[in-house]
Amino acid sequence: MNDLVLMRKNLFRRPVRTILLIVSILIAFLIFSATMSFSKSITTFNSKPNRMVTVSKINFTESLPIAHYDKIARTEGVSVATHLNWFGGYYQDPVKGFMPVFAVDPETYYEVYKEDLPLAENVKQAFFTERTAMLAAEPVAAKWGWKVGQKVPMNSNIFSQADGSHVWDFTLVGTFPTPPGSSQTGSVLVGYKYFNETISFGRDHIGWISFLTKSAALNDQVVNAIDQRFANSADETSTQDEAAFNKAFAAQLGNIGLVVTLVVGAAFAAILLIVGTTMVLAVRERTQEVGVMKTLGFTSGRVLRMVLGESLLLTLIGAGLGTGLAALALSLASGGSSGGPPIYFDLSVIKWCVLIALAFGLVTGLLPAISAYRLKIIDALARR
Amino acid sequence: MASILNQIGTISALNVRSIPQRLAMSIATVVAVALCITVLLFFLALANGLAATVKGSGSADVAIALREGSNAELNSVITREQVNILASGPGVTVKDGAAAASAELLVIVDGIKRSTQTKANISFRGIGPQGLAIRPAARITQGRMFAPGTNEIVVGSALLREFAGFEFEQTIRLRGGEWKVVGVFESPGAVFESELWADVGVLQSLFDRPNIFQTLRVKLNSEAEVAAYADWAKADARLKQLQVLSERDYYAQQASQSTGAFMIIAWGLGITMAIGALSGALNAMYSSVAARAAEIATLRIIGFSGVAAFVGTLVESLMLAAIGAIIGLALAFLFFNGRSTSTLGSGFTQLVFKFELSPSVIVSAIVLALVIGFVGGVFPGVRAARQRPLLELAG
Numbered sequence: 001m002n003d004l005v006l007m008r009k010n011l012f013r014r015p016v017r018t019i020l021l022i023v024s025i026l027i028a029f030l031i032f033s034a035t036m037s038f039s040k041s042i043t044t045f046n047s048k049p050n051r052m053v054t055v056s057k058i059n060f061t062e063s064l065p066i067a068h069y070d071k072i073a074r075t076e077g078v079s080v081a082t083h084l085n086w087f088g089g090y091y092q093d094p095v096k097g098f099m100p101v102f103a104v105d106p107e108t109y110y111e112v113y114k115e116d117l118p119l120a121e122n123v124k125q126a127f128f129t130e131r132t133a134m135l136a137a138e139p140v141a142a143k144w145g146w147k148v149g150q151k152v153p154m155n156s157n158i159f160s161q162a163d164g165s166h167v168w169d170f171t172l173v174g175t176f177p178t179p180p181g182s183s184q185t186g187s188v189l190v191g192y193k194y195f196n197e198t199i200s201f202g203r204d205h206i207g208w209i210s211f212l213t214k215s216a217a218l219n220d221q222v223v224n225a226i227d228q229r230f231a232n233s234a235d236e237t238s239t240q241d242e243a244a245f246n247k248a249f250a251a252q253l254g255n256i257g258l259v260v261t262l263v264v265g266a267a268f269a270a271i272l273l274i275v276g277t278t279m280v281l282a283v284r285e286r287t288q289e290v291g292v293m294k295t296l297g298f299t300s301g302r303v304l305r306m307v308l309g310e311s312l313l314l315t316l317i318g319a320g321l322g323t324g325l326a327a328l329a330l331s332l333a334s335g336g337s338s339g340g341p342p343i344y345f346d347l348s349v350i351k352w353c354v355l356i357a358l359a360f361g362l363v364t365g366l367l368p369a370i371s372a373y374r375l376k377i378i379d380a381l382a383r384r
Numbered sequence: 385m386a387s388i389l390n391q392i393g394t395i396s397a398l399n400v401r402s403i404p405q406r407l408a409m410s411i412a413t414v415v416a417v418a419l420c421i422t423v424l425l426f427f428l429a430l431a432n433g434l435a436a437t438v439k440g441s442g443s444a445d446v447a448i449a450l451r452e453g454s455n456a457e458l459n460s461v462i463t464r465e466q467v468n469i470l471a472s473g474p475g476v477t478v479k480d481g482a483a484a485a486s487a488e489l490l491v492i493v494d495g496i497k498r499s500t501q502t503k504a505n506i507s508f509r510g511i512g513p514q515g516l517a518i519r520p521a522a523r524i525t526q527g528r529m530f531a532p533g534t535n536e537i538v539v540g541s542a543l544l545r546e547f548a549g550f551e552f553e554q555t556i557r558l559r560g561g562e563w564k565v566v567g568v569f570e571s572p573g574a575v576f577e578s579e580l581w582a583d584v585g586v587l588q589s590l591f592d593r594p595n596i597f598q599t600l601r602v603k604l605n606s607e608a609e610v611a612a613y614a615d616w617a618k619a620d621a622r623l624k625q626l627q628v629l630s631e632r633d634y635y636a637q638q639a640s641q642s643t644g645a646f647m648i649i650a651w652g653l654g655i656t657m658a659i660g661a662l663s664g665a666l667n668a669m670y671s672s673v674a675a676r677a678a679e680i681a682t683l684r685i686i687g688f689s690g691v692a693a694f695v696g697t698l699v700e701s702l703m704l705a706a707i708g709a710i711i712g713l714a715l716a717f718l719f720f721n722g723r724s725t726s727t728l729g730s731g732f733t734q735l736v737f738k739f740e741l742s743p744s745v746i747v748s749a750i751v752l753a754l755v756i757g758f759v760g761g762v763f764p765g766v767r768a769a770r771q772r773p774l775l776e777l778a779g
Contacts, residue, residue, distance in 0.1 A: 024659075024663035027656055027660030058491075061458070201461070254499075263423055269415070270420065273411070274413070
């Protein structure tokens with residue numbers, strides 16, 4: 001019988017207690033991996049270091065004249081630029097059917113976001129050339145039951161057509177998959193030309209400009225060139241890289257990092273106390289046994305390692321289950337739906353879970369391990 | 385009957401008084417319950433405070449018109465012609481020959497959120513000459529109201545608290561023009577306090593939105609006339625595509641949209657942490673029963689019933705959970721109740737509000753704690769009641 005078997009037997013000698021401890025550890029790691037994944041999902045999307053955005057300096061909801069686009073596209077250091085308009089789209093119901101619909105310049109948009117738009121050649125051509133073409137993220141099309149080729153009546157909660165109608169008929173020409181972290185998660189794309197020709201106000205204005213620089217090393221130079229170009233005009237600009245823009249946007253919700261830290265801290269503190277005190281009790285109950293083991297020739301070091309090993313084993317089982325459960329829950333939550341933010345299980349969380357589990361196991365096992373280490377045979381056998 | 389109650393009283397007292405002997409595990413349970421309750425209270429107080437502020441913004445006797453389906457002021461569009469028709473509708477209060485109506489335009493400008501030092505969406509509202517009159521709760525507390533037709537701004541006091549960039553007497557450059565902050569206003573517990581206000585005509589011309597408004601607010605003679613006014617507007621072909629409802633109903637809708645996600649987070653995290661705390665409570669109570677095995681056996685032999693042993697264990701567990709709940713509530717009152725914070729509201733702009741523990745929030749938290757205590761005591765209690773006295777003493 002090796003030590004590992006002994007540890008396992010010790011761990012499960014009171015199965016109810018051990019299962020309860022595993023459940024509580026599982027809870028702590030479930031909360032940790034789910035909230036970390038959540039904050040990561042809403043702060044970072046697939047962003048490229050050389051992908052930048054230019055928005056109005058007043059606020060990103062303020063539109064810019066279309067003339068800005070040509071000037072930015074021709075700025076030295078910019079390889080390709082595209083422009084986007086927020087359509088304010090909803091399908092059927094203004095609240096439940098709300099979705100991010102963007103009116104974009106198809107060819108250049110594809111160039112800027114190629115990695116996240118795996119389109120078949122015929123779909124690409126249809127999107128580029130058909131006036132009413134629309135592309136949708138696969139889960140969005142699936143949720144609303146749209147089939148490729150069908151007409152989709154899309155409402156705008158902002159814009160109107162000349163006849164006062166708020167509905168545009170678009171033709172779904174294709175869909176694209178949105179794996180975790182895709183910059184296109186939940187998106188619906190329509191053509192700017194059709195949009196611009198049919199809106200009754202706001203014509204020849206664009207929401208913001210997204211572009212690639214020839215290299216990320218040129219970013220600062222390009223930022224200065226663009227923002228200075230429009231300084232002191234009626235439509236001043238603010239240019240920054242995509243990741244910084246997304247991060248600032250997420251920060252509008254609140255200090256997410258701080259809240260996540262506090263919640264995770266509370267969960268771990270509570271569970272640490274529960275597991276720590278129970279481990280002390282579990283080893284104290286075995287005082288006589290430890291005495292017997294030492295009498296049989298188990299060294300103090302070996303006893304210490306066995307207690308530590310037991311708490312590590314316990315924590316790793318709980319952590320593994322908790323992290324697995326978080327991955328499962330998040331994949332169920334993100335599959336199919338399109339309304340909420342794109343939340344996915346972040347793989348980098350696993351590394352942290354392992355590190356925290358090791359620390360947690362050592363901390364909870366330390367006290368009982370040391371007392372078992374120090375225990376004298378005579379005291380152990382005398383204790384009842 | 386009396387004797388069973390006596391027995392229960394005796395054993396409960398015995399259990400509770402012996403808690404110090406099992407101090408470490410009892411403390412662990414209390415702390416776990418307390419932290420669980422604190423987390424639940426944090427998000428419930430957040431959702432509750434946010435909802436209270438949004439709901440508190442609407443008056444029942446003010447009707448608001450906005451484009452149908454726009455779902456938020458920011459998206460809405462109303463023309464000057466429609467504004468003129470609406471202002472002359474039935475039941476609109478007229479004072480000194482002028483209708484109590486304010487056609488408004490909302491644009492978003494960047495402010496700096498003090499807590500994160502990042503850019504945030506601030507509501508910049510252009511209001512009509514009657515804008516202040518139809519919001520009786522709002523009053524200038526520092527400086528003065530903006531002068532009509534000028535580039536002057538008044539700033540909400542809640543906005544000043546949470547965001548930088550619009551301090552009193554500061555000059556702000558926007559779209560090549562200079563604006564001066566000439567006053568500070570308060571409108572307690574309303575979204576307006578998170579806004580900047582200026583003259584709507586000046587805002588229209590400087591932001592290049594000639595003759596376009598987003599909403600019209602009209603004060604009616606009484607709350608009862610809102611329905612008739614809305615029906616009248618619906619019947620007029622020139623006002624088709626518009627939606628008219630009471631300002632109170634409008635903000636009630638906005639409130640439920642703003643708080644849904646926070647309620648899900650509150651209960652999702654609260655219940656998850658409660659399961660963790662429950663595991664701790666069960667463990668502590670099973671250990672308590674095991675530690676007191678000889679004691680329980682003795683009591684049974686001298687005539688105490690199994691029911692009393694069961695209830696005694698339950699009381700101990702409920703006691704631990706109740707202490708946890710009290711500590712959790714104390715932490716909430718100490719650290720976040722009444723604190724000011726801000727988030728992106730359903731109108732896509734920052735909303736300043738206060739964490740607010742309402743009686744129903746407190747009751748929810750106490751109920752959750754007692755559920756933990758109850759479930760945590762029932763199973764170990766059954767074990768205590770089922771113990772066979774002789775066997776335990778022999779061991």
